Amino acid sequence: MPKADSKFISCKPSKHGSTLEGLAPSTVLKHSLLILFCKDPSTEEPSVSGAETGIFDASRSFHSQRSLIEQQTKDSLQVEKELHLAKSQLLSKKIEDLRREECRCLLLKRRGTELACQILASKSEIDALEARHQAAECEYRQREIEELEEKEKTRDEFYNLRMSELEEFKESIRRFLLDNRDKVQKLQDSVSENTCDLLAMQLVLCNVMPMQLKSTLNLLQGSDGYMDNGRIAAAETKKSELLAEKEKLEKYLISSDHLRTLLQKKLHKMLISQDKKKTKALTKDQVEK
Template identity: 40%
Template sequence: MELSAAFEERVRQMEDARNHRLALLNAEKEIQAAKLRILSAKLAATRRLECRRLLLERRAADLASRALAARADIDAARARRLLVARDLSSVRGEIEEAQRREEDWDRFYEAKRKEMEEFQAESRRFEAETREEVQRLRDSVSQLKSALQELQSSAMYSNNTEIAAAEARKSDLTAKKAKLGESLASARQFRALLQQQLQKAFQSQVDDGDQKEAQATSGPTIMP
């Protein structure tokens, strides 16, 4: 009986030890399973973080590319602005130069206009005086002709000295008349020449004004 009881106790102890080991094995399995779950969770989190990192890197690369493109656009806009500023400065200088030239032309035209008015007044006065002088000469010639005819028909025809003086006076008056005629013709030619010069100057000013208006209408060339 004692042997049987000892054997049963031994069997019971062995059963308890086996159960204890099974319990430890189950606990170890659960621990391993928990560790595996934790490792899987960490691995999934790591993969999510890796995907997020890649996404952030792509987004950062895209933002960097956009920043470079924006920088290039800014530089191009700045270059266009500088070009437009230079064009505007050049156009402003051309406008100022055109205004100065126009003012010079206005002063020149005004001076020529006054000169022309003075010349026309002087020419009319000279022409009137010349006509009066020519008329006086004609009257004097007529008087001399009448006196000569009277001398030729009178008994005093023998006075050669008076006749010669009358002839000399007639020749002198005729020469003065011709000289006055030449002066009058020269004055008329000079007036016509001056009118032509004024007309050319006025036409040149009109052409310059048309050209400047065409340039102002077309405007400066601006790069897109």
């Protein structure tokens, strides 16, 4: 509030009456304004004049309006303060929410980073496992190829060995056939000769023995009907020898026929087994090819 001039500072009445008497209206107005701004009209002494009373009433009305305005201003300031406080609280809440969301975003980012790290670790592990799997698969295939090559090599060696054995067996069969063919031919020749000899001997025996017996009987009858025991015994011995020789020849012929049959059967079996082995070898070669 502005300070008043020194001549208007004292507003109380002096000993000679009112200080406003004999003053110009402008001076009175100035004085009234000074009273309005400097002093409460309720504190004035009751010995003031009527003009001062009107001024005091105006001042009181002004003060009441001023108080009302101040009260309204205070209320408005209070409302504004409360509104500002509410806005501050709302802003604080929003800031807190923003911070909480920011923390949540940071946590989500951290979680995303952790998941990305886990994904990278899992991917690297998967790549390592895939590399090991591929290496193991390549090693297994290489080992399988080596085993197949070894089996093929072993099969070829076995096949060559069997072929050589088969050739040797064929050669042995050929030699055996040649040898047995000669033996069979010799046996056939010997059997034929023995058969011829036996037949000739049988014919001789059949033709000679009755004549010898008859001549012997005639001789015996010619010697007075008595038989010579020595001659009879010699004849019987000769007969038994001839029968034994005949039986021996028959046994030899039977054994020769039996041996011939056995040799023929053996040769037939050998030829059949050779044909079977040859057929199996050819079938195996066709299957392998």
